[in-house]
Each structure stands twice: as C-alpha cells, then as structure tokens.
Amino acid sequence: MKFNTQDGQAFEIADETLKYFTKVCKTNVETLNLTSINSRIMKKVVQYCEIHQEDDIIPEIQKPLLSNNLYEIVGFKDAEYITNLEFEELLHIIKAAELLGINTLVDLSCAQFAIKIRGKSPEQIKSYLSSKMHKTDEEFQRQRDGENMAKIQQMQSSD
Amino acid sequence: MKQQIKQDESVQPMIILQPTQYKFMIFMDSSLQKDVDKLYNKQTRQIIDKERAEKVQSVKDNVKGLREIINDYQTQQNEIDSLKLQLQNQIKAILSKEQIIKNIEDTYMQQMEEIKNNYEQRQVDLVRECEQLKLRNKELEETNNKYLSQNDLLLKSNHQFQQRVNELESKLAKAEKNNLMTSLELEQMKEIRAGALFIKGAYNILNQQYQDSNIYTLLTQKFKSTILQFLEPKDIFALMLTSKQMYFIIQNNRSLLNYIVNYRTQVLNKEVIYLKKESNYFNDMVFQVPEEVIQIGIAKFLVFKFNVGQYMNEIFHDAFELIEGKFQNQQQIQQSQQISQNDSVYQNEDLLGLGETDEQQQLKQQASPQQQNTLPTKNKSQTQSNNTQSSSKNINISSSQAQQNKQTKSLSDLSLQLQLEYKDIDQVILESLSVPFLKAQIIQTRRDMVDLVKKSSQINQQLFQTGRKCIPTSTYQPKFTIQDFMQALQMTFSKFVAHGNYLHLESQQLQQVCNYFSKLLLQQNKQIYQLRSIIDDQKVELDSQKEMKYYIQDRANRFEERVIKAEEQIFTLNKLNFDQKSQISFLQKKEKELEDLNKEKEQKTHTLFQAVKQIKMEKDQVEFKLNQVLSNFKNMKNALNKIV
Secondary structure, eight states, X not given: OEEEOTTSOEEEOOHHHHTTOTTTTTSOOSEEEOTTOOHHHHHHHHHHHHHTTTOSOOOOOOSSOOOSOHHHHSOHHHHHHHHTSOHHHHHHHHHHHHHHTOHHHHHXXXXXXXXXXXXXXXXXXXXXXXXXXXXXXXXXXXXXXXHHHHHHHHHHHHO | OHHHHHHHHHSOOOOOOOGGGHHHHHHOOHHHHHHHHHHHHHHHHHHHHHHHHHHHHHHHHHHHHHHHHHHHHXXXXXXXXXXXHHHXXXXXXXXXXXXXXXXXXXXXXXXXXXXXXXXHHHXXXXXXXXXXXXXXXXXXXXXXXXXXXXXXXXXXXXXXXXXXXXXXXXXXXXXXXXXXXXXXXHHHHXXXXXXXXXXXXXXXXXXXXXSSSHHHHHHHSTHHHHHHHTSOHHHHHHHHTTOHHHHHHHXXXXXXXXXXXXXXXXXXXXXXXXXXXXXXXXXXXHHHSOHHHHXXXXXXXXXXXXXXXXXXXXXXXXXXXXXXXXXXXXHHHHHHHHHHHHOSGGXXXXXXXXXXXXXXXXXXXXXXXXXXXXXXXXXXXXXXXXXXXXXXXXXXXXXXXXXXXXXXXXXXXXXXXXXXXXXXXXXXXHHHOOOHHHHHHHXXXXXXXXXXXXXXXHHHHHHHHHHHHHSOOSSOOOSSOHHHHHHHHHHHHHHHHHHHHHHHHHHXXXXXXXXXXXXXXXXXXXXXXXXXXXXXXXXXXXHHHHHHHHHHHHHHHHHHHHHHHHHHHHHHHHHHHHHHHHHHHHHHHHHHHHXXXXXXXXXXXXXXXXXXXXXXXXXXXXXXXXXXXXXXXXXHHHHHHHHO
C-alpha cells in the first residue's frame, strides 16, 4: 500500500508492517493521501511498525503508570524508540497513530507524555508545557525556512 | 535542199524525182530534161517562194499572234505572280493570325484549365471544409446535448439533494417538534441539550482559541482519556491546575470525573479497611496495653480519623468544585457562610472552605503558604508531642486540641487556597453552565453530603470531648471508664462506617445519575452531530453540485459561444463559397464568351480557310490555264519547230 504524505513524499508499506494500521489494512485502497502527516512523522511511524514487524502481540501498558521510568514499563525497543523523540514529534505521532489506527503507538506515546507530567506540581507542568509549546518568532521562522529548504531539495531531486 | 540541188548542178545530177515526175523522166531527153528541169525549178521556185511567202506571212502572223499570246501570257503570268505574292502574303498573314489565334487559344486553354483546376480544387476544398464544419457542428451539438443532459441530471440531482435536505430539515423539525411535544423529561433533556450546546459552543470557542497549542488540542481530542488514564488523580489535579483551559477541559470530561470519583472511592474503601484493621488493633491495644498506650492509640485514631475526614473533605471538595460548585450562586454561599458562622458545631465545615468571609479568606490566604509549608512538620510534631505526652503520663489534651485546631485550620487554609484558585475558573463555568434539573439533584446530594460531613465532624467532636472526659486526672475522676469510652467509640466508629457506606452509596447513585445524564447528553450530542454532519455533508454536496452546475453552465455558455463562432465561421465560409460560386459562374460566363469568341474565330478561320481554298482553287485554275497556255505554247513551239 502506498501513502502520500503532506509534503508529497510517497511511502510503500509492506503487508507485514501494514497489519498495525488497523484503520487502513482492511481497505482495498491502493494509495492513500495523508494530508495531516508529514514525511518526518510518517518515517517515525513506519519505524515503530518495522520494530514490531516480527512481534505477534505488543503487550498493553498498565494504567495508571506505576513508575516514572519507561524502561520498567515497556520493552527496551519501545522505550528506546519513544524516549528519543522530541516533544512536538510526540504530539504529531499521537495524532498520526490515531489517524492510522496504530493503537499501541497511541498508548506508548500517551504514556510517554503522561510520564513527563506524572508526579509534577502544577507549576512544573506549566513551565514544562510552556517551554515546549511556546516558540519564539525566530524559531517559527527557522522552522519555516527548514521546511522551504526541504521542499526545494525535493523539487530539485525530482527534476 | 538547196545544197543538194547545187551538188546536182555541178555534178551530173542525180535527180531524184518524185513519183509524179517519173512519167516525164522516161520520155524526155537530156536537153528537154534540162529545160523542163529549169522550168520546173523555176515553177517550183516560184511556188515555193509563194508558199514560202505565204508561210512566212502566216508564220509571221502566228509569231505575231504568239507574241501577243506570249505578251498576254506574260502579263497574265505577272498578274498571277502578283496574285501569288498577294496570296502568299495573305496566307502568311492568315498563318500568322492562325498562330496568334492558336497561341491565344493555348493560353486561353491553359488559363481555362488552370481556372478549372483551381475551381475544382477550391470546390473540393470548400466541400471538405463544409463537411468538416458540419461534422464539427454535429460534434458540438452532441457535446452540447451531452452537457445539457448532464446539466439536466445535475439539476435533477441538485433538486433531489435539495429535496433530501428539505426532508432532513423537515425530519429535524419533526424531531424537534417531537422533542417539544414530549413530556417534562424531554424538556429537561432539552435544557440539558441547550446546556450541552452552550458548553459545546464554549468548548468550540476555547478550542479555536487554543487550537494552535497542540497540547490543548491533544487533550481535547480523544487522546485525553488515553493520556489521563496513565495518570493518577493527583497528577490529573495537578494538570488541571496548570491553567483555566486545562481545568475546563478535564472538568468537562465526565468519564474522567467518574474515574476520579471511583479512584477516590477505592482509596476511601482502602482507608476504611485500614481503619477497621487499625480499630481492631486499637481494641487489642485497649485490652492489652496500659493507659499511656491507649492515649497513643486515641491520638493515632484521631489522626486516622482526621485523615479519613480529610479524604472525605477532598471528595466533597472535588465534587463541590467539579460538579456542584459551578451551580452554587453567591447568595447560597453567603447563607451557608452565615449558617456555618452561627453554628459552632459545624466548625469542620471550614474544611470545605465555605464558612469563611472574604476578609477571613484574605487573611488566611496570606497565612496559607506558610501554614501549607509547615503542615507536614506539624503532623510530625503532633505525633512527636503525643509521644512525649504519653511518656510523661501528663495528658495535655488542651495542647493536642490546639494542635488539632491548627491542623484543621491549616487544612481549611489549604482548601481555601484551592477554592481561591478555582474561584476565577468557577466564575467562567458559572456563566457557561445552566442545567437546572441536574443542578437541583446535585445540590440536594451535595447538601446531604455536607450534612453527613457535619454530622461526622459533630460525632468526632463529641467523641473527642467524651474521650477527654473519660481520661482521669489528679483532680478529676471520670464517670465513665475507658471501656465505656471504647464502647461509645466503637458505636461511633460503626456509625462512621455506616455513614461512609451511605456516602459511598450516595456517590454511586450520583455517579449513576451522572452516567445516565452523560449518556443522554452523549446520545443527544451524537444525534445532533449526526444530523449536523448529514446537513453539512448535504450542504457540501449541494455546494459542490452548485459549483458543478455553474461550471457546466459556464462550459455550456462557452460551447454556445463556440457554436456561435462556428456558425459565424460557417456563415463566412458560406459567404465565401457563394462568392466563389459567383466568381465561378462569372468565369463560366467568361468561358462561354471565350468559347463563343473561339467559335467566331474558328468560323473566321474556316471562312479564311475557305477563302484560301478558293484562292488555291483559283490559283490551281490559273496554274491549270497557265499549264494549258504553256502546253499550247509548247505545242505551237513544237509546231513552229516542225514548221521551221
């Protein structure tokens, strides 16, 4: 199955990986346009599915969380995968996983997010979220520049 | 002849006589003969001379005649020559004219052929163009028909969609009418729906305001339950207190509230179980250990009781803040404040943060951070002081009471602080929510719960007083022993447990009611959402159909314009064709004229040929005559020659 991301990049997903895409795998659609997911997030999502390509079952995460250390709660691969993500990537991955129906990834991402909040005072949570969420104009400009550069490079490579 | 005769004279002449002369030759002698011959010669000479003269005269006449004839012939010959020359000139002129005519004919024929070819080619081209234009016209008509049919279909579908939309609207209106027509429950549901819509509107506004912030959108979407399920209630409360929006988001999540209530209930049950165990342990201690240990047990019990009260207070406080507090108006709060101030028994109501005036709240707010910070140390100091009291066997109840009061105050301050933090959020919620049916029930439940708390605190107070009275001092001997106190304590505890169970049941009922109404709200919201989504879909489809219709109309107009242009082109081509035809007819006329001219020229040439023929005939005749004359002349010449 082929997926076209927001920035026009195409992803060919094999059936072994596609089994985790619960909302998509049973459809007969050959190509799907993902207007709300960019290629960077899609790569991460595909990476998660490829990590569990050979797994039959992904164990469910216990609720509520019993520890602040994710390595004690989930497997090493999942912990290694999710802890290396940035905060914004995490949010986008939650949305992408929900959209594609990868429930285990939704749980894993939400657990990671919950760990970031767990045991903290309101002030600490506020400062954590505000530091993550509020970007300066320069940061936004840098992000836009980066996206534009990526688009130009894609155009050049396609030419 | 003369020579022959002269020879005869000189020599013995051998006279060759003519037959007629032979008769005389036999009978005559030589002299006679000589005379006769002389005479004869004379006669013959005379005759011959005569004949000669005559003949010469005739020859002369003939010569004269011949000369005249020759002169005539020569004149005729000259005339013939001149005629010949004239004829030749005429022939030459005729030939040159013929040549010119031929050249003209050739050029004319060539031009004619070229014109014919051009005309035929042009005609063929015109026919082709006409055919092509006809085909194009047909195609355009077909496409136009197709688009018209499509347009009709689209109009039909549009009409159908409009009908469907009307049907749906009518259904919606019917459903609304039905809703209106139903009983009081439906009215209540409508009120709930209005409240839900209002909440939804407020939620949408907040959602729009904070859609840039991913965390809020994330928490307002379905992931919130997933994320929050990983958190404990204290974490959720901490998250709630980060901002108004977060508070609003979490507060609107009824399942989450149920989760918190359940969690708290579980904690309460655990505490009750632990309390039972502790009471058992306390009973054992009472029967086994001396008084000082009992004092420790009482103090411990009081601490645990206080803990239970704190949990209950928290539950009520949360319930108040999360469910009922938003409906509580300021007057009710003031009334309750007055009641609490007047009623000394309900001192523990301060735990709920309701029995304070604004001034008191301000004063306590100033003091609260310090008290909040000192709270754990105070608890510790309380236990420590209890230990020291027990060791010295001098029970200073007044100091423990003061400590308890301090704890109560610190807790009330804590609750006050929380209340102040929630106050501004509550104002927003007070404005946004108005569900009278649920409000009344929840207020009633909350009052019951507050009464329960008051009763429990009253019991606690009584218990504490009674317990204090049971402890003997040097100057005071109690009427009731410690065993009596323990019995009373057990009774109070059982009452407390019963109250706890009642409270639990109440909370469960409240939860059920909340669940029921949340389900109803959800169903209503779902129905509304479905209807709205259907209407929106239909509107979108209608809009797309309208766009399509406009697009097709535009296309049809364009095609009409193109058809008009094509018709204009056809018209111009027909005009050109007509011009060509007129030119062709003009050329045909010219051709006819040229043909006529050609015919005339042919006739002229024919007449010329005839004239040439006649001239030739005449010439032949003249030549024939000349030949005759020449032959006559030759004959005459021959005859003359003969004569000569």
